[in-house]
Amino acid sequence: MSVHNPNFVLMVEGLTVSFDGFKAVDDLSFYVEPNECRVIIGPNGAGKTTVLDLICGRTKATAGSVNFKGNELLNMREDQIVHAGVGRKFQTPSVYEDLTVFENLELSYPKGHGVFGALAFRRDDTVTARIQEIAETIFLDDQLDEKAAFLSHGQKQWLEIGMLLIQDPELLMLDEPVAGMSVAERKKTAELLNRIIQDRSVIVIEHDMGFVEDIATRVTVLHQGKTLSEGSMERVQNDPKVVEVYLGH
């Protein structure tokens, strides 16, 4: 549908999904540049999570186009979208509780994705070194042999971020990464995100305005499945339409 434009990593155009007539995302368009950190904000139920679901293939779109580096993601299966370079963190931490931190990261290591590849997969030095490196980045190098079930909520969030980092995705999508974290954990996470968003494009959903100001290149305000406002944090904050929606709630 849309022609790939090298100025953008991701081109979302006319994206629409209707759940039994209710349009959770309604004719949405936005464009993400290389190395940009786009933050999506908006009231609860605005459709933020659904946008990420549509991009990564978890929910099938009713209409529109999602073009990632020339690939039409709407025609691709979830695992193919991952291999194209899109990583996604869920809103509630999704880690494998019965496995250790090491094993969680190992399963996310981008090798041996087929049935027979997984059977033949060997834990060699390259893999171990990479897992160690990621574990240090996400502050979990002392917990490698611990079951993920025993991690704190914040640590689980970090582990899931680490599971994405090890895949080195070109587009990283994070759904409320600091929700439910303590103040200390929040600070560490901001530090972590600032480090990992350097060489890739990122879409973050977040409520914490201080946090958003800290990391955002640009902000998209979503309201009832539509873009209400878009631009720098400062511009968006002073947009009367945004003020009205937020004060109205």
Add this chain to the structure above:
Amino acid sequence: MMTNASNRFLSRSELIGFAVLAAIIFIVLPVMLDTFRLNLFGKYLTYAFVAIGLVLCWGAGGILSLGQGVFFGLGGYCMAMFLKLEASTPENTAIQSTPGIPDFMDWNQLTALPVWWEPFKVLPLALLAVVLVPVVFAFIIGVAMFTRRVGGVYFAIITQAFAAILTILIIGQQGYTGGVNGITDLRTLLGWDIRTDEAKEVLYYVNGVLLFVVLFAAQFVRKSKLGRLLIAMRDQEDRVRFSGYNVANFKIFVFCLGAAFAGIGGAMFTLQVGFMSPTLVGIVPSIEMVIFCAVGGRLSILGAVYGALLVNWAKTTFSESFPELWLLGLGGLFIAVVMAFPNGLAGIWAEQIAPRLAKLTKSGGASVPLPDAAKSPAE
């Protein structure tokens, strides 16, 4: 840092668990039992093949199949067809209106061997079919269900339906399948009489060796990254999918593997018991197979073997004296296990007995390792 121990093929405790089971199967039982009883235990062990497959599908992967009898039966029938053809020589069947075909075909007015029976004249082909026919069926069911993301209870019910359908088909097509009686009166394997005491003992050992081959294969899968992926899928299927895996392919694989194991078990049943019939295919035996696995411990491949042995032994013992009560007892046992001991015998061992044994012997200096700790599926 990450120790190598958890990545080794058999940990120390698992090695001991395997050794103990080998000693029971290859030494203790043959020494203790006469040929009749040994043959009976050999029969019980054929269900262990199914239970091991269920540990991978259900315990690790979270895929509950209530239709494993289908694969057990298909393997068993493939073996029985070969043996039946060998037993139906023109000389042996001279009194039939069409000599040289199985007796039940003759009774049903068939005058020639159906084409699809032809390959079963050749032993290598029949042995191949023992594994391949169940796998192909499992593959078709798996592709149809898992690529459509049918799972959980729906999948269990559909597999149950397959068990019912296959039973009805076998019973209905008695000219081709032997009907409700099954395929009986099996005699020789390449001229070797399988009904003698010596043959029964040899077959018991063959069965034991095959069981260990299957146990090692299952252990290999569990220790591979695929084994950990199964556990991950059971807990967070979406996370696995969005880590770049095609989840359906992994489910299809483990379902086919379980079917292959079950098929081998079915063939060994036919060889040791001397017949195969639709009573081993349907809903009730399929559910019983899940109970063997649950009682033994659905996370432990060794537990599954003990579950198959113990429940079948109890069944033989009690159903002789109280045939009506047995089904009720079995149901009660299943509920009790699921409610009180979700990890079955292996869980009781790993959580209750082994730690106490270790404590007891600690004072004596030696430590007792726990066979196949069922506590943690990740190990």
